[in-house]
Amino acid sequence: MLIITLILATVVALLLARLLLLRRELGRMTEQLRRYNKRTTGKKIDLTLFDRRLEALAVQINRQSDLIVDAEALRRRTENELRQAIANISHDIRTPLTSIIGFIQLLEAESITPEEKLEYVTIVKNRTRRLQALLNDFFELSLIESSDYRLKTERIGMTTLLTDTLVGFYDRFNERGITPEIRLPKEEVAVYADESAVRRVLENLLANTVEHATGLVVIRFEQHHKTADFTIVNEAKELSESDVRFLFDRFYTVDRTRSAQGSGLGLSIAKSLMDKMNGSLTAELHGGNLTMTCRWKLRSTDR
Missing domain, CATH: 1.10.287.130 (Signal transduction histidine kinase, dimerisation/phosphotransfer (DHp) domain)
Known part of the structure; x- marks a missing residue:
């Protein structure tokens, strides 16, 4: 009987000690969280007592803190x-x-x-x-950019569409004394997209090129294994890497990157439309040449 009593007393003492340690750890966590919320420290919650449940709680609190910081x-x-x-x-x-x-x-x-x-x-x-x-x-x-904006997806003959669009820009290129080097495939290449949106993208990119290009202009359309790429390459020695990073940003107002319409939104509209069509529009600067690439994913039946 005495042994049982001693065992129970030991167990109770251990539980009380564990409880006191947990209370102390919770107090430490509360104080750390209070200081973090008051911005007196940037240190997140850490533990001195190993307890899986407390550790999981601290992880979730720290994750929530990260989400709040990101949201702010x-x-x-x-x-x-x-x-x-x-x-x-x-x-x-x-x-x-x-x-x-x-x-x-x-x-x-x-x-x-x-x-x-x-x-x-x-x-x-x-x-x-x-x-x-x-x-x-x-x-x-x-x-x-509104969530309600919907595009109609249909099969588009890109080679024909590009040819028609480029013909419409012939006089504008000629007025600027630019003779673009055009490379289009002989066969028809089809993509699934919204025709009016694709035409708007092409017109905005070509208008921007006519307005700002100097020297050689290369326009090409190529079919790869999984994608179809429309690319415009032109000299842009006045642009810097930082300019190119913000080229499609509607809030970027460097005059030399503005579209032919004068609004500065031509490239932003093109980028938004490509995103809506699950495509991509990128810009890169190499050796003073600006390369803008529109990329559409091909369906397996069209490869």
């Missing part, structure tokens, strides 16, 4: 982007609008000649079209 960083980044977007939109709208108001004031002057009046009216029309294109691009991008 995302919130700050989103707020900064929103402020930058508002500033960019205001600047892009104010520039042509100020010009329009200025020339309208000139038109109100009684001393202008008929020739000057015609010149000012032409300028006002051009600035108005630019402002209209700008607003259309902002509206289109907001639609594309």
